[in-house]
Amino acid sequence: MPAAPVDEAFSPKPSPVIEPTATRIVFYPFAYALFTNELASFCWYCLKPDVKKKHCTGCGFALFCDKECQTLGWKDHKAECKGFRTAKSVPDIETRLLGRIILRFKNIKTGKDKEDEHFYKDRASKRDIMQIWSHDPEMSKDPAALQKFDEIWTQLSSFYDKKFLVPRDAAWQLHCRDYINRHAICDKGYTREIGKGLYLDLCQYDHSCRPNSIYTCDGFVATLRSLAPGVDIRNISKTSYTYIDLLNPIQQRRKLLRDTWYFNCECERCTDPTDHLLTAVLCPNCPEGEQLVLCIFGSHPYKDPKSLKITCPKCTQTLSNEFVAYAIEQMRNVDKVFESEELGKLKTRKEQLDYLNDLFDQYSSILPPTNVFLGRVIQGLIERVSSNEDLLRLHLASEPCVRLCFPKMHPAVAFHIRNIGIFLSNLEQFEDAIPYFQEADQMLSFIFEPDHSLVVENRELLDLAKSKTEAKNVSSLQVTKEENGDILTEGIVRLAVAPPSVHIPEIPTSAEAKPLVEFTDDLDDLPPLVDE
Numbered sequence: 159m160p161a162a163p164v165d166e167a168f169s170p171k172p173s174p175v176i177e178p179t180a181t182r183i184v185f186y187p188f189a190y191a192l193f194t195n196e197l198a199s200f201c202w203y204c205l206k207p208d209v210k211k212k213h214c215t216g217c218g219f220a221l222f223c224d225k226e227c228q229t230l231g232w233k234d235h236k237a238e239c240k241g242f243r244t245a246k247s248v249p250d251i252e253t254r255l256l257g258r259i260i261l262r263f264k265n266i267k268t269g270k271d272k273e274d275e276h277f278y279k280d281r282a283s284k285r286d287i288m289q290i291w292s293h294d295p296e297m298s299k300d301p302a303a304l305q306k307f308d309e310i311w312t313q314l315s316s317f318y319d320k321k322f323l324v325p326r327d328a329a330w331q332l333h334c335r336d337y338i339n340r341h342a343i344c345d346k347g348y349t350r351e352i353g354k355g356l357y358l359d360l361c362q363y364d365h366s367c368r369p370n371s372i373y374t375c376d377g378f379v380a381t382l383r384s385l386a387p388g389v390d391i392r393n394i395s396k397t398s399y400t401y402i403d404l405l406n407p408i409q410q411r412r413k414l415l416r417d418t419w420y421f422n423c424e425c426e427r428c429t430d431p432t433d434h435l436l437t438a439v440l441c442p443n444c445p446e447g448e449q450l451v452l453c454i455f456g457s458h459p460y461k462d463p464k465s466l467k468i469t470c471p472k473c474t475q476t477l478s479n480e481f482v483a484y485a486i487e488q489m490r491n492v493d494k495v496f497e498s499e500e501l502g503k504l505k506t507r508k509e510q511l512d513y514l515n516d517l518f519d520q521y522s523s524i525l526p527p528t529n530v531f532l533g534r535v536i537q538g539l540i541e542r543v544s545s546n547e548d549l550l551r552l553h554l555a556s557e558p559c560v561r562l563c564f565p566k567m568h569p570a571v572a573f574h575i576r577n578i579g580i581f582l583s584n585l586e587q588f589e590d591a592i593p594y595f596q597e598a599d600q601m602l603s604f605i606f607e608p609d610h611s612l613v614v615e616n617r618e619l620l621d622l623a624k625s626k627t628e629a630k631n632v633s634s635l636q637v638t639k640e641e642n643g644d645i646l647t648e649g650i651v652r653l654a655v656a657p658p659s660v661h662i663p664e665i666p667t668s669a670e671a672k673p674l675v676e677f678t679d680d681l682d683d684l685p686p687l688v689d690e
Contacts, residue, residue: 188689190356191254203223203234220239229684260323260332294334357380366398367411402414439474441470466531488521511542568601588622591619
């Protein structure tokens, strides 16, 4: 089956010119790759979801929207295209991303970038890859980092043809830069990570556990966005975003940053005593329901700097060493529950729910709503319950922790309070839902464009809640029920409480694979596409 040549008049759609502003800056990746479980869900070039994807007949595996995406993505895919023909399994994202970085780096160094007029289309950077941080000295002394590179290099060496690779030492230097500077790529709805990318200009911004900006993605295009009025994100020295999950106490955040980026964080949040509310306890000596929240870590007026004894300002009693040790042990136990197989050994959802409910009852008697470990138990329950009553109760219980961990205008806060509005609406408490949708609208409309799906969907929910409230004030609202008795709330989107099953695509076997064309890495001999 001969390869179909590229149209002589191939001319990709022009990219929109988006000038940097004080609140929005667009960045393009040096290289990027999809997570393995997302390879069958998105175009391998533009990363857009499309039900009408087409297979590359060069490997029988890669998916592209059309000829344009395949042609523009060929500079990244050509080495993979040959590798997939003989691979027995799909290399992980670490291997595929480093491979793409090496291929692009080599093409630039050998001048092949000048042979492709579209090589830098939507991929331009102001910095060279060798100009970004590498932390080579630290990583060279890190046994875990060395072992990880050995695994990646071994897999990549068997996947890529030698002509596409660089010497191992050069690959190590590129790996160090990739490992330290790469970014997660999220779907456009900001609901899940779909891949990773190396953005040479975006990675020059520093980390903060209390960031004043975030970046979002539309395909492989990343947009840095301000999180507060008055923040000019063009000022790199005064702009920050987070490298890590913010739902962590200071001890765990600092460990994550030291283990991966080799620095001890001293940001505004890490030096703020109120952050210790994430590991606080309820005074065991105060009357039930009136317990004062006390921080056991950090410096506080009620904590003796020498003996470290904590005396409750309300009841004036000192917390016993036994109680403090018990509270710390219970917080440590939370991570053990979710990291070990203890929870997984409980086969039914009911058994898991009973177990987590017991933990919640036990921990909520000693830990306040701001405590992040209590929040993790609540999150475990949220993933396993289905009724609107339970979901509403649990979201309200974890709201103080979410607001403490994230900046005021962060999308995570907007999603959380929007969900509270959804559950209230599902329970026909429309008037109570309105303030939550309104607050979410203030956040989402500040962060995103007016036509962004998140803004549009939230305003539809807000308008529905308002119309239902107005109708109820005029006359008694007729409630329609389905046969199963569930309240039918037209237009309300119910939160998916169970994550979808993860599909790991397999490389087609010889018996089921589509016919493959003869491989060539020349753009003029691009393999034809066939419908999925």
